[in-house]
Amino acid sequence: MASQEQKFLSALKSIFVGAKIEGQSGYVNLMHIKGKYFESIFPILLQDINVKLAGYPDFREEMFEKLYFFFSRYFNQTGSIYFNYTPLYQNIYDKVYDPNRDVILFWKTHMLYYVKSEAIYKSMKVELEGINFFFDASQIENKKNNERRDLIYEFSKVAVIDQKAAIILSVNYSQRGRVTKVDDILKALKKEDFRNVTEEILEQSFLIFKKQSEVDFFINKNAKEFLREQFDLYLYQYMFKEINQFDEKRIKQLQSIKEIAYNIISFISQFEDELVKIWNKPKFPLNSNYVITLDRLPKELVDKLIKHSGIKEQIAEWKELGLIKDSFKPKEIIADQNTLDEKSFLKKKFKFLPVDTKYFKDLELEILSLFDNLDDSLDGTLIHSENYQALNTLKRKYRSTVKTIYIDPPFNLDSSDQFLYRTNYKDANWATLLENRISIAKDFLSEDGSIFVRCDYNGNYLIRFLFDTILGKENFRNEIVLRRAEETKGDLNKQFRDMKSMTVNYDNVYWYSKNGSTRFTKIVKPTTDKQKAAHWHSFWKSFDRKNMRYEILGVNLEKGQWMWESDRGLAAVKNYKDYLEESQHTNETLEEYWLRKDCKLEFVTKEGEGISSIKYWIPPREFVLADTNWLDIKGYANTTDFKTENSELLLQRIFSNINQDGDLVFDFFMGSATTQAVAQKLGRKWLGIEMGEHFFTVVLPRMKKVVAGVQSGISKETDYKGGGFFKYYSLEQYEDTLQKVSYKEDELLIFNENKTAYEQYIFMRDDKLTDKAIKINGKDTTVRVTLNKLYPNIDVAETLSLKTGKKIKRITAEEVEFNDGSKESLTNPNYHLLKEFIWWQ
Incomplete structure (x- = not known):
């Protein structure tokens, strides 16, 4: 023992x-x-x-x-x-x-x-109905983050394991929508004389392999x-x-x-x-590209794009997005004299076609040179990344700049099967995930900024505690009740004689401010048909402020109060008397009189006896003061086939009331990019982060359609036609760093003899990422940065911008200029500015 x-x-x-x-x-x-x-x-x-x-x-x-x-x-x-x-x-x-x-x-x-939760898949044998399977997990590329990814299986070969013939299936995670081709596996097995393997047996073997233990990855x-x-x-x-x-x-x-x-x-x-x-550590921005609509470009550049070899791939993308017909030819972009759009050289129907610079990298700098203040000229930025690492990397550049944050984090559900992202978090994991991210995100808010977070009954009790702790109870503003969708016609409860519980058809939106003393303009919502028409309403209110009691039209108050203070109320009485006199000559209705007086007058009259006889006139209106009941709008929409696509009407109501043209809005649980789409249509600046593969299949296509002017959501209501300029890139991830980091494998751990191994930083001698990112000249010990050996497509200008917190003004092939006039080399960047990206202590 x-x-x-x-x-x-x-x-x-x-x-x-x-x-x-x-x-x-x-x-x-x-x-x-x-x-x-x-x-x-x-x-x-x-x-x-x-x-x-x-x-x-x-x-x-x-x-x-x-x-x-x-x-x-x-x-x-x-x-x-x-x-x-x-x-x-x-x-x-x-x-x-x-x-x-x-x-x-x-x-x-x-x-x-x-960090993430993930099943630790190990190669394993499975026997079903006398058939031996061996699942080979040796080449599986584990998830970088906490994105939801499905397993895919491929037939490899037949081999003898433990003296028995076994079907070897290789296992990996799906990328860009790849799925297991069951038919192909069955065909290959028939060739190997495994004709007794059915689709049902194959699927059952997949389920057995998949049921391996999931573990949580944390760092203390x-x-x-x-x-x-x-x-x-x-x-x-x-x-x-x-x-x-x-x-x-x-x-x-x-x-x-x-x-x-x-x-x-x-x-x-x-x-x-x-x-x-x-x-x-801050993470490197990688694979940066820009999307710009044709109306933002001069004719000389458009001519170059049309003749460029990349135009074929660009046209293929436009067709896939449904922006042009299959018969489209590049020369159709240029207008003839009969179809000129307000002296433009572009045909009107093509003026907002979005150009992605990934197809025209040799022209990218020429496009960027058109703008004197590059970052300020962008409508927004999309970032493909796990959001904690992105927030931690972006925090210098965007500190105190965001007017409104809206997030709809993955709800704390039992299963992720119906979604493109993970939702089955344990309570503790979910609380930690949010706490880690909100603690950083709060510093992105301007002093008069707000954050809105959507949740349902699975996690709303945790949201209140977390946000009260991080942002402060004094900054809680409201809990808004939001309708999920129309009445659920397919409600499962209708199919049974009894039920476990009622159908839930609402979510909560929690509103917190950065500063408890901030005051906001009145938040309004559209009127109902009943509210639109002008009507008279009681001037008496049940509130009990004595200074709001006074005699009006012969009525005095002993309790309650009038709607307005005395000067305003008595002026409204006079306004109505003036109307009565004038209307005898003009035959105007009160509404016509009010319109002729520039919609500025208020009116009070008396109808009957008692305190309720005093009435004030409510003019025709399109909006009324909103309360926390937002059941009048749907919370979800379905324009992208994304399971939990937020309604554009919801984001429109928030942004129209809380921020102004040019203000920056931010969503770091971007999902289908509703926040960014609405911001673009309302003239706001925007920033978004999403880690899932749907960044490329849902988010990017949607935003390209938005700037192209495709009419959906609130486009018609806001008279949004299209046009835009945005950037997108990916960030280096924690897993990427772990794969590339270098630590010495010698015995010399202790380099400071005055301290024990427990008291000193024993990784001081290690290269980390410097062996791949810098080269030291042996003769004069000068340092030269060689980032292309670390990652092939690092956006050095953006890296320096994120490090210094400065906005980019201009970019050339040799240098980047920031908004304060300072410049940095792009061909041999300052090692000291990049140090925390490649070496830490």
Whole structure:
């Protein structure tokens, strides 16, 4: 039987390195790095343990038993450090009690960065009805982020495994809509004489393979502080139970176990802290392109585009978007004299065709040179990225610039099967995901900015607690009730005799401001047919302000109040008397008189007796003051076939009331890009982040159609015709960095002899990304940046803009100029500006 020491040391390596997985990913590289690190520092740790226990040999087994008991409860399968069946699991209220706050939200992953949840797929054998399958997961490219991706299976070969013929199926994640071609697999199997394999058997084998354990990937924000705090609590509880067994020897033994535990914690924390640095390092913008409509370009450039080799691919895209007919020829873009559009050289129906510079990279700089202030000339920017990393990278450039944030985060549901993105989060994971992101996003808001977040009953109780904590209770404005859709004609409840619960047909939109003292213009919504017509209404109100009581038309008040103060009310009485006199000669209706007087007059009269006899006139109107009941509009739409596409009417109501032309709006759970589409149509600037593959299949096509002037949503109502200029790019991701990062594999961990391995930053000697990004001249030690070896298509200008927080004014082949007049080289960028992208400490 293994000793407690062997058990602990084995477990320590297991929980530190994490579960072994197959495939190709940054996580696999991470496990390799962790393993090397463990092997290097483990002997140092053992030596220190032996020194500490030299005087207490009989305490050795007991100490290792207690260390195992403590540490094994703070790790999951990925090596993430957090509450995981902890010794104090039932006593956790001791930790979260706060005398300054009567209610506090606690969840077990609150001290973490949530990276993703993913099944760790391992190659496995499956036997069904006498048929042997072997699923090969060795080449699976694991997910970069928390995007929802389906598995696809392909027939590889037939091979003998355990003396039996087996069907080898390779497994990978789907990309750009790829699916498993079951028919192709069945055809290949028939050729291999596996004629008894049916589609049903094949699908069943897929389900068996897919049911592998899913694990959560976290990074502890401060592993050392967290684990030391937890160990102190554990040791205190243990000491309390043994209060009558203390002597000097026992106290020294407990002191030794604390010192050893602290060293182990420091040992573990070194690597966890390194992961925090990688997670939080700014990420490189990659594969940047611009989309600009033809009306923004001069004729000389349009002529070049028409003659360019990339025009074929561009035309193919226009056809796919439904913007042109199959018979379209490039020369049709240029107008003849009879079809000129207000002296334009473009045919009217083609003036808003969107040009994507990915087809014309050699002309991109010429297009960008048309603008004196490039960033200010853009209508918006789309970013393909996991949103925490994007927020963390964008925070300098967009700090305090956003007027309105609208987000519709993935609801906390049981399943993701119906959606293009992940929704089946655990409560703690979902809370951590939002807390991580909102904590950064709040700093994007201007002082008079607001954030709106949509949620349903699955998570609204968490939203209130989280946002009250992060933004402050004083900044809560309203909880708006929103209708999901029309009456659910296909409601399942109609099909059965009884029901479990009623159908839910509403969501909540929570409105918070950045600053509690900010005042907003009155929020209005369209009138109903009944509200549109002019009518008289009671001038008496049940509020009880004494200064609003006065005699009017012979009526005095003892309780309640009038609608307006006395000067305004009495003036309205006179206005109505004047109308009565004039109308005897003009025969005008009150509404005609009001229109002739520039719609500025107010009227009060008396009809009957008592306080209710005093009436004021409500003129014809298109809008009324809104309250929190927004059940008059649908919350969802279906113009893109995206499952949870937000209604453009919803975003129009928010933006029309909360921000103005040119204000910046932001959605970092972009989904189908409704926020960006509405912003474009209303003349707002916009910014959007989305990590899913539907960025390319839904978001980009939609925004290209929007600037092309395709009429949908609120286009007709807002008289939006088209035209626009925007940028899109991808960001380097955490997984990308893990795949490329370089750590030395030698034995020299300690470089500072005055500090132990637990006290110093032991990764100071490591290259990280510098070996791929810079070259040092051996003669004069000058540094030259060579970013193309790191990633082939880094947008250096945008990288420098994100680093400095400065907007781009102009870009040339050699340099970028910022809005403050400063310039930076693009051919040999300043290493010091790029340092935090490629090396951290």
